[in-house]
Amino acid sequence: MTERWALAPTEHGGADIAPLGEDGRPTAPVSHEPDLAEAVRARPDVTRWVWRDTHAVYPRLLEAGVRVERCYDIEAAETLLLAHEGHHGEPRSAAAALARLRGGPVPPDPPPRVAEPGRHSMDALFEPRPPVGVPLSDLVDVYADQQRRHGTTAHPDRMHLLTASESAGMLIAAEMRAAGLPWRADTHRALLTELLGERYAGGGEPRRLAELADEVSEAFGRRVRPDLPADVVKAFAQAGIKLTSTRRWEIENVDHPAVRPLIEYKKLYRIYTAHGWSWLQDWVHDGRFRPEYLPGGTVSGRWTTNGGGALQIPKVVRRAVIADPGWRLVVADAAQMEPRVLAAISRDPAFMEVCGQDGDLYKAISDRAFSGDRDQAKIAVLGAIYGQTSGDGLKNLALLRRRFPQAVAYVDEAARAGEEGRLVRTWLGRTCPPAANSTDPEEAGIPQDDPEQASAEGQFTYGYASSNSRARGRFTRNFVVQGSAADWALLLLAALRRELNGMAAELVFFQHDEVIVHCPQDEAARVTEAIRTASLLAGRLTFGETPVRFPFTTATVECYADAK
DNA sequence: CAATTCGGGGGG
């Protein structure tokens, strides 16, 4: 028996709430509650809370020690439904949805919040919120209409699953921020000093960076600043070496004494600027790193974070991620997830069979189609998923196509749809935005279909398709795989969250195909088992009955850096 | 002077 209630926070920390019937309509008058957290805490039988925006409600609940089992995030659902209906980019707030429903003027969305590193979840209590909330009586109308709109999609059951799991992602994002990733500032500082040397009292670069900059200058025989690409290119030119950039792959095979210190400088400079002392000061408090996760932050459904660079933590910095005393980190990584997802969505019999085992996928493929050459098999599979256009990989791709025609046809069709400007969807129905036009700055990064630009670069195009439409084909080709993998990862997270219920263990990190659970040492085995169970559940829930397996490699460690 | 773009690195 699922019990659904709608909730809208009111001023001064209260909330309006109402029970909902099967049709999504209130079955009782709205109750005005003076205390949001108490209103929720007092109703443990509610299995799903329907609210406008998880971020506006849930941090306050967590602060008060209240968790909820499930929610339905109306604005997250609105975003997914709009995209599915081909209206990606229209205002997605509940107020906008209401205006579309009632026929009024549609208010624009408020601008996205910027990163606020120093703040804690507590601050959400006092944060001034833009006036995008709508009264509960209106909110339930939007909800009921959204339920109807689910029914108009090609696969209503999948769309319900998508909005439910996106909502679960919103809960998990808030819970992971509240829990925080265990982070030892002392270890991090020691690491910085070890790598970068001491900082000088007067500021400026730390000792090791200054030394490397001197070595580079010495090698060129004049003062060169290694952090200025133009300066470096000029210096190499004067040494008789022509470069088009100072990218690593371009300089690493150059024979010049400046190369070694230059590469070393770049590596350390990156750590200094992105994960150095000031990052530590901004982002780590009380032994925890608390990034703000944004589920569905990318078009493919992958998450992003708002500041902090949580999804780009350099490997070497992971040495600072250390479990509390007596606790462990269970680090789990979905092995070769994207090819397995391609097998599940394409239903290619031979590919599904290969993906029905837990072992090394590329090895299995190479045994069947590449006479044992694992590297060739891997290049071919990645080429199919990314849309490789040149190089030796094309030959391997042809071999792959002969062996697994249905799988390759699936991504080929997605590419063709993209080139022709059609909508492309993930398995659960997350929909790729249509080709953007160049006047819309919001859509930067999405390959455009702009005839003027295509003709301006005419000498670089061939055949009937513009460079842009081919770029878009690669984008949609990859979208169906990466996005369906994100669908699965969301279900996995939700399943794992339920499996961990009742344990002290906490989900503390998620990065596309990797999760970290922080738990007491004696729970580690149960957590490892929970991940296995969740993987099985997520595979079945997302893709239905399929022989494809989604194995995890798990490691129980005290330090994240020891996980692989 | 503030906002935007570029270049190069990090993650998957």
Next chain:
DNA sequence: CCCACCCCCCGAATTG
């Protein structure tokens, strides 16, 4: 020779 896909982050340079 690099590949190709999705991102974030920083400092410097450039632009408004």
